[in-house]
Amino acid sequence: MQEVDQARLDAFMGKMVGDMGAAISASLVVLGDRLGLYKALAEIGPATPLKLASHTGTAERYVREWLAAQAASGYIEYDADKEAFYMTPEQAMVFADEGGPAFMAGGFEVLAAMFRDEPKVAAVFKSGKGLGWHEHDACLFRGTERFFRPGYNAHLTTEWIPALDGVEDRLKSGARVADVGCGHGASTVLMAKTYPKSKFYGFDYHPASIERAKAAAREAGVEDRIEFQVASAKDFNGGAYDMIAIFDALHDMGDPVGAARNIRKNLAPDGHWLLVEPFANDDLSANLNPIGRLFYSASTMICTPASLSQEVGLGLGAQAGEARLKQVAEEAGFTHFRRASETPFNLVFDVQA
Known part of the structure; x- marks a missing residue:
């Protein structure tokens, strides 16, 4: 063995303490989200453990320990003089404002699933x-719906669709749109609310997700302009869609080329494929950063196993990158592939035949 550099070891051990603290805090975020502790604290302002416990119908002793852990994590603040805890506006946006653009608590449910499913992986x-x-x-x-929904709320109808040449005008006047791999329908419902003259069709192979999507459409009052159906990306049909969208799902598919061919077949001659995928550079070294850490980890536990469970099993992974995605589109017969927009979390492509 090479000689150990004590300073480097100490620094690495410090990193481990930080990482373990972050990991164990994830369970407390899920707990606080489930019990409504974040939302209550944001609502009532500075609170003692007893006040927050009384407001949420929970036990003070447990709440006291949870609050201390949250303050130690920097997720909430502590006023030592008043012996009270509170949230800054930024912390409230991340943990309490479910409809806002920065809400992250839902993502911690995804982390919980990874731990629960580790034996299967x-x-x-x-x-x-x-x-x-x-x-x-x-x-x-x-968790997936709650994690991605804030990004869709912030960008889908304000940036991504307007970045596709002429598409938003079609949706405003009345178009046919397919949302493939729609999951719980967050993206479909948002588009239907924004473009009431258009007709939307959501497809997903997971029956339970389709049922939840139907309920979401009813709750939003847009069930009259959305049809949800159980179908895979290779099997959905209907034809002549003005726009077909796939949000953060192509890399999960076993045969993304086959899915892209079916999209091409079902697009109107001048239709657009809106492809949204996790942000990634083409070079692995350029992805060795906090975003890459998050997406490579999710890809290991969720995305790659999902692809390998299906026919072909291409296993693109959540960090496929633009060049690989373009290759998939070209193999399916598309000739126009353009990066239309991006965020720190997403790449957005306008794809046409």
């Missing part, structure tokens, strides 16, 4: 087989 590591989306813990489905 360990088994496919050894067998080389896959693990289907439908085989995961149900908190993955809820």
Whole structure:
């Protein structure tokens, strides 16, 4: 063995303490989100543990410990003089404002699913087989919707669709739009609310997600202009769609080229494919950063196993990058592939035949 550099070891151990603290805090975020502690604290302002416990119908002793852990994490603030806890506006946006553009608590449900499903993933590591989306813990489905919905609310109808040449005008006047891999329908419902003259069709192979999407449409009052149906990306039909969208799902598919061919077949001659994928550079070294850490980890536990569970099993992964995605589109017969927009979390492409 090489001689150990004590200073480097101490620094690395410090990193481990920080990482373990972040990891263990994830369970407390799920707990606080489930019990409504964040939303209550943001609503009532500075509060003692007793006040927050009384407001949420929880036990003071447990709430006291939870609050201390949250303050130690920097997720909330502590006023020592008043012995009270409170949230800054920024912390409230992240943990309490579910409809806002920065809400992150839902993402911690995705982390919970990874821990619960680790034995299943360990088994496919050894067998080389896959693990289907439908085989995961149900908190993955809820968490995915709640994690991605704020980004869609912030960007989908204000930046991404307007970045596609002429598409927004069509949707305003009345168009046919397919949302493939729609999950719980967050993106579909948002588009239907924004463009009331258009007709939307949501497709997903997961029956339970389609049922939840139908309920979401009813709750939003847009069920009259959305049809949800159980169908895979390779099997959906209807034809002559002015726009077909896939949000953060192409890389999960076993045969993304086959899915892209079906999209091309069902697009109107001048239709647009709106492809949204996790942000990634083409070079692995350029992805070795906090965003890449998050997406490579999710890809290991969720995305790659999902792809390998299906026919072809291409296994693009959540960090496929623009060049690889363009290759998929070109293999399917598309000739126009343009990066239309991006965020720190997403790449947005305008794809045409």
